Every structure is written in structure tokens, then in C-alpha cells.
Amino acid sequence: MSAFIKAENVIVDFPIYSTPHRSLKKSLLKIATGGRISSDAGGAVVVRALDGISFDLQEGDRLGLTGHNGSGKSTLLRVLAGVYEPTGGRLSVQGHIASLLDISIGMDPEASGLENIFLRGLLLGLSKAEIQKKTKEIIDFSGLGDFIDLPIRTYSSGMSMRLAFSIATSVEADILLMDEWLSVGDADFVKKAEDRLKALVNKTPILVMASHSPEILKEVCSRVMRLEKGKICLEG
Amino acid sequence: MVEKATDDIRSSLLAYPLWMTLGWQDIKQRYRRSSLGPLWITLSLAITVLTMGFLYAKLFHQDIHTYLPFLSVGMVFWALISSLITESTTVFIGAEGTIKQIPMPFSIHVLRMIWKNFIIFLHNMVVVVGVMFFFGVNPGFNLLLFPLAVLLIMLNGFWVAILLGIIGTRYRDIAQVVSSIIQILFFITPVMWSPASIQNKLWIMEWNPLFHLMTIARNSLLGGSVSLVSWGVVAAMAALGWGIAFRMLVRYRSRIAYWL
Ligand SMILES: Nc1ncnc2c1ncn2[C@@H]1O[C@H](COP(=O)(O)OP(=O)(O)OP(=O)(O)O)[C@@H](O)[C@H]1O
Ligand SMILES: [Mg+2]
Numbered sequence: 001m002s003a004f005i006k007a008e009n010v011i012v013d014f015p016i017y018s019t020p021h022r023s024l025k026k027s028l029l030k031i032a033t034g035g036r037i038s039s040d041a042g043g044a045v046v047v048r049a050l051d052g053i054s055f056d057l058q059e060g061d062r063l064g065l066t067g068h069n070g071s072g073k074s075t076l077l078r079v080l081a082g083v084y085e086p087t088g089g090r091l092s093v094q095g096h097i098a099s100l101l102d103i104s105i106g107m108d109p110e111a112s113g114l115e116n117i118f119l120r121g122l123l124l125g126l127s128k129a130e131i132q133k134k135t136k137e138i139i140d141f142s143g144l145g146d147f148i149d150l151p152i153r154t155y156s157s158g159m160s161m162r163l164a165f166s167i168a169t170s171v172e173a174d175i176l177l178m179d180e181w182l183s184v185g186d187a188d189f190v191k192k193a194e195d196r197l198k199a200l201v202n203k204t205p206i207l208v209m210a211s212h213s214p215e216i217l218k219e220v221c222s223r224v225m226r227l228e229k230g231k232i233c234l235e236g
Numbered sequence: 237m238v239e240k241a242t243d244d245i246r247s248s249l250l251a252y253p254l255w256m257t258l259g260w261q262d263i264k265q266r267y268r269r270s271s272l273g274p275l276w277i278t279l280s281l282a283i284t285v286l287t288m289g290f291l292y293a294k295l296f297h298q299d300i301h302t303y304l305p306f307l308s309v310g311m312v313f314w315a316l317i318s319s320l321i322t323e324s325t326t327v328f329i330g331a332e333g334t335i336k337q338i339p340m341p342f343s344i345h346v347l348r349m350i351w352k353n354f355i356i357f358l359h360n361m362v363v364v365v366g367v368m369f370f371f372g373v374n375p376g377f378n379l380l381l382f383p384l385a386v387l388l389i390m391l392n393g394f395w396v397a398i399l400l401g402i403i404g405t406r407y408r409d410i411a412q413v414v415s416s417i418i419q420i421l422f423f424i425t426p427v428m429w430s431p432a433s434i435q436n437k438l439w440i441m442e443w444n445p446l447f448h449l450m451t452i453a454r455n456s457l458l459g460g461s462v463s464l465v466s467w468g469v470v471a472a473m474a475a476l477g478w479g480i481a482f483r484m485l486v487r488y489r490s491r492i493a494y495w496l
Contacts, residue, residue: 015494024407082339085490105337108261110268119261122254123338151268 003095003174003205005057005080011088012050012075012230049075051230052089059174059205064221066211071227073210077101077177080208095174095206098124100182103168104160109153113144113163116152120167134170141196142166143189158185165193169200176201178209181216241486248343255344259351277359285311285363292428301371305458308367310427312360313389313453317446318418319353320393325404325411327397332496342485342492346397350390357386364457373458381456389449391474395481402488405495426450445473 049072057063065073078084079091081099106123107116117138121131139148142162144155152160161184169182184193201207201220211217217224226234248255267273288311289304296303324346328335331345367373375382404410425446431437441447451466 017495024403024409024413078336081337083336084493099338102333102337105333108265110265111261119257122257123334123340125340128253 009089067227098173113148324397324400
């Protein structure tokens with residue numbers, strides 16, 4: 001079955017709990033005092049991060065998201081990744097998703113690079129056999145050599161980014177999600193990484209990427225959607 | 237909604253390589269730079285049991301031959317039960333990073349926590365087995381009940397973690413409340429003292445669910461007559477608790493990420 005994404009009128013409301021709402025004691029006291037009228041009587045303040053987003057993506061589509069800070073790009077990516085279930089509307093996603101939203105999550109600083117490849121791989125949904133098959137290639141690409149057996153707390157920040165990048169981009173998926181074009185490492189590595197990321201983007205059927213850079217959007221994406229306060233304000 | 241909750245639990249159980257590895261990782265992380273590693277768990281429990289055993293046997297005028305096995309089983313199971321409950325309140329908060337980046341069924345985080353505590357429990361059991369051998373305690377056929385007792389405790393731990401995990405994510409002071417309650421429960425649960433040694437039984441004793449968990453644990457390891465009441469209460473608690481916790485999961489599963 002071919003991959004697709006279909007969003008119909010997707011709404012995401014974030015409840016904002018000020019400290020009193022987080023506390024059970026305060027909630028109970030509020031009941032006990034008989035619910036005085038206040039600005040937030042009954043519920044918390046909500047922020048509508050996505051407000052009626054609809055679009056269709058088929059294989060071959062490369063969607064770029066742009067818009068001001070806080071316009072809802074990252075939130076939309078997270079909804080597509082399955083982190084937040086829409087509070088309103090419908091979203092159907094078919095296909096295996098690879099998210100490059102935060103590539104260093106799930107790394108254990110006390111564990112060695114090799115162990116981290118294994119850990120991250122499991123978190124990304126790979127089986128032990130699949131991870132083993134990819135391990136050598138990941139180590140080679142990262143260029144970490146013998147450092148791969150040392151705990152990653154001994155790495156420089158560039159070194160651990162290299163490792164995270166090499167693992168994250170070794171995935172195979174139908175849908176790729178990216179928050180800003182990834183760029184890591186020193187001059188040599190940046191070039192290598194760029195090629196690897198492009199190859200990954202090219203072989204993945206559907207891409208959704210948020211970026212502030214018009215050049216990157218123009219180069220990589222076939223469609224661009226501009227968000228404004230959680231709404232689509234321009235498409236093309 | 238119901239299907240999604242059922243699926244959450246089913247697919248989590250199937251993802252056992254993931255939560256088993258993560259649970260182990262949590263333990264390794266703690267002991268990584270120590271030479272004894274996770275054996276520290278065993279060693280520190282052994283020291284506690286021995287010192288407390290000799291001290292309290294004197295204080296309570298108990299025979300060390302029966303008191304030390306009694307205490308070691310009590311302490312090991314108390315450690316298991318109390319950490320299952322206290323860690324429940326932060327089971328989703330602690331996984332915030334993963335939940336917000338790599339979506340996976342929520343019960344995986346619960347199973348990771350349970351698995352971690354199971355491994356610690358196994359390390360602690362070394363002390364119990366040692367004490368039992370040393371004092372020649374023979375549980376007889378009751379020992380066949382041991383796996384069932386552990387399974388029932390885990391089943392109860394599972395629903396408690398879903399329930400308290402969800403509430404604790406929404407209301408952040410729950411963690412404090414629960415850990416205070418656990419501290420009080422330590423004294424009213426027969427961990428260090430034996431219910432048999434109390435002349436005037438207090439009604440509150442048998443209304444404490446942990447009383448029955450302790451009883452089934454000791455039934456299976458120390459022998460003696462099997463308390464059907466306690467086994468029944470623990471089984472009923474698992475059934476009832478799962479009923480409530482499952483409903484919570486159906487209703488609030490999709491809100492957990494928003495509350496983090
Ligand atoms: N976890 C959260 N809790 C509450 N509000 C949130 C949360 N995440 C996002 N928001 C709100 O949702 C809106 C959209 O945020 P989002 O991160 O999607 O913006 P963005 O377009 O990615 O911005 P940027 O260009 O800065 O990355 C903002 O108003 C933000 O305050
Ligand atoms: Mg963003």
C-alpha cells in the first residue's frame with residue numbers, strides 16, 4: 001500500500017496549566033469554596049497552535065512548512081509524528097514514519113557509542129538484527145573510529161552530533177519529518193552529511209520539512225505551505 | 237478509543253525487547269561507574285537485613301532463626317511494592333523526552349519501570365535465598381505459589397502505574413502525596429513486625445491492601461497455612477484495579493502528551 005497523509009481540519013489546543021492547575025490540592029480547594037467566578041473558572045487557558053489545517057500528501061510530495069516563530073510548524077510536525085493526537089479534526093497517516101525532529105533523544109551519556117547505536121535503534125523501532133546490519137555503516141560514516149567504544153560523555157559536542165546524525169539518517173521510511181535542514185559537524189563532515197541527507201530525502205516517498213530558509217525550501221520542496229497563527233495562509 | 241487503549245497495552249507487551257533493554261539500561265546507568273555494578277543492590281540489602289534483623293530480634297524478643305527469614309522476605313517485597321507505587325507517579329513524566337519525540341505506546345514506559353524493579357527484586361532475592369538456606373527454612377509445596385505471588389504483585393503494579401502515572405502527570409503534587417503515604421504504610425504494614433505477635437488485632441490492619449500482598453509473599457516463601465482471604469483480596473484487587481485503570485487509559489491516553 002502506498003504512503004499518504006490526509007489532514008482534515010486538524011486542530012490542536014494546548015492547555016496551559018498555571019501552577020495552581022497543576023496542583024490537586026488547589027483543585028480540591030476550589031471545589032470546596034464553591035467555585036468562585038474567575039477568569040479561568042472550570043478550565044485552563046488554551047493556546048490554539050493549529051487551527052483547521054487541511055492538506056493531502058501522496059508519494060513524491062515534498063512539503064515545506066514556513067512561517068513566523070510560533071506559527072505552528074513544529075506542532076504540525078509533531079502531530080504528523082503521532083506525538084499529539086489532534087484535539088479536533090481528522091488525520092490519517094499511512095506508512096512508516098521517520099522523525100528527525102530531535103536526533104539526540106534517548107542517548108545515554110554513560111553508555112558507549114556502540115551501545116547508543118543499539119539503544120537509539122530500538123527506540124526507532126528497529127529489531128536487533130536490523131540494528132546489527134546497520135551498525136558498521138553507521139560507525140564508518142560517523143568517522144568516530146575507536147571512540148565508538150568509549151562512553152559518549154567523553155565525546156565533544158560535535159562528535160556526539162555526528163553519531164546522532166549517522167544513526168538518525170540510517171533509517172528507511174515512507175515519510176520523513178524534519179524540523180530545519182540538519183547540519184552537523186566540522187567543514188568536512190558538513191559536506192558528507194549534506195550528501196547523505198539528500199540521498200535519504202530522495203529515496204523517501206514523502207517529506208515534510210519546516211524551515212525558515214527560502215533557499216532550502218526552494219531547493220528541496222515541491223510544495224510550500226506558509227502558516228500564520230496556526231492557519232494555512234499561503235500555499236504554492 | 238477502547239481499541240486504541242487495548243492496542244496500547246497489546247503492542248507494548250509485544251515490544252518486550254525494547255522495554256527489557258530500557259529497564260536494564262536504567263539499572264546499568266546507575267551502577268555503571270562502580271566496580272560491583274548491580275551487585276550493590278544485593279549487598280546493601282544484605283547489610284540492612286542483617287543489622288535490622290539482629291537489632292529488632294532483640295527489641296521484639298524474637299527468635300533470630302525465624303525472625304531473620306521473616307524480615308528478609310518482608311524487606312524484599314516491601315522494596316518491590318513501595319518502588320512500584322512511588323515510581324508510578326513519575327512513569328510518564330520521566331519519559332517526557334521520548335514521549336514528545338518518538339511516539340510509542342504508553343504502556344511501554346510502564347513496563348520499563350516494572351521490568352527495572354523486577355530485576356532489582358531478583359538481585360534482592362539472592363539475600364532471601366541465602367537466609368533461607370542458612371536457617372534451613374523449607375517452604376514445601378507452598379513454593380509453587382511463589383511465581384503466582386510475584387505475577388499478582390506485578391499485575392497490580394501495572395494498573396497502579398497506569399492510574400497513578402496519568403494522575404501524576406496531570407497533578408504534579410501527587411508524587412509528594414504518594415511518597416508520604418508510602419512512608420506511613422511502612423509502619424502499619426507487617427514488614428518488620430509479625431501480625432501473629434499482636435494480641436489485639438486492629439481492624440485497620442486487614443483493610444490495608446499491602447497487608448495481603450505481604451501475606452501472599454510470606455505464604456509462598458516461608459511455608460505455613462495458605463491464607464485464602466489474602467490471595468482472594470489480591471486477585472480481586474487486580475481485577476477491580478484493572479477495570480478502573482483501563483477506563484482511565486481509554487479516556488486520558490491521548491491527553492498524556494499534552495500534560496507533559
Ligand atoms: N507543549 C506546548 N505547550 C503549550 N503551548 C505550546 C506547546 N508547544 C507549542 N506551543 C504553542 O503553540 C504555538 C506554535 O508553536 P510551534 O512550536 O509549533 O511554532 P513554530 O512554528 O515551530 O515556531 P519556531 O519557528 O519558533 O520553531 C506557539 O504559540 C507555542 O507557544
Ligand atoms: Mg519550531
